[in-house]
Amino acid sequence: MNTKLNDEFQMRQSRRQNVLLKSHLDVGSYYFEALAFDISLHGAKIKLNLPLELGTKFVISIKDNNKLPSKVSWVRNGFIGLEFVYPPEKVKSIFGSLGERLD
Numbered sequence: 001m002n003t004k005l006n007d008e009f010q011m012r013q014s015r016r017q018n019v020l021l022k023s024h025l026d027v028g029s030y031y032f033e034a035l036a037f038d039i040s041l042h043g044a045k046i047k048l049n050l051p052l053e054l055g056t057k058f059v060i061s062i063k064d065n066n067k068l069p070s071k072v073s074w075v076r077n078g079f080i081g082l083e084f085v086y087p088p089e090k091v092k093s094i095f096g097s098l099g100e101r102l103d
Contacts, residue, residue, distance in 0.1 A: 014088060016040045017102055026067070027058040034080075036062050039095075041088035041102045043073065046080050066094045 016038045023034040023046055034048040039062065052058070056072045060082065068091065074081035084091050092099035 014040045014042050015102055017098065019098075021063045023063075024061045025058050026060075027052065027056065034060075037079070039098075039102065041084075041091045041099065043070070043081060043083040046082060047078060048080050049078075051075055052080055062095075063098075065096075068094065 017040070018038050019036055021036045021039075023036045023044075025032045025034055025046075025048070032048060032050060034046045036044050036046050038045045044060070044062065046060075052072045052075065054072050054075065058070055058072075059067045060070050061067050069085040070082040071085065072080055073083045086094075092103060095102065
């Protein structure tokens, strides 16, 4: 049994949905394209060809939805884990039908 993997799942705050969605990040005066691989009401896992430091604050747009203020919570193997600043109820309403599946 992979303990590391089990620990990661135990830390999850809500259900995740595997996706493959174009995303855009506004980091200060810079703008980057990224790809979201999974999302939840609390955050997302994205692929970005540029490392961002832990705690970096930015705004992300996923699938052209409203902008979500976020911060980097982990960085690993070219992927970035981000945490949404908004509460889950607001994120759910922003994502619409996708948000309903994340509840």
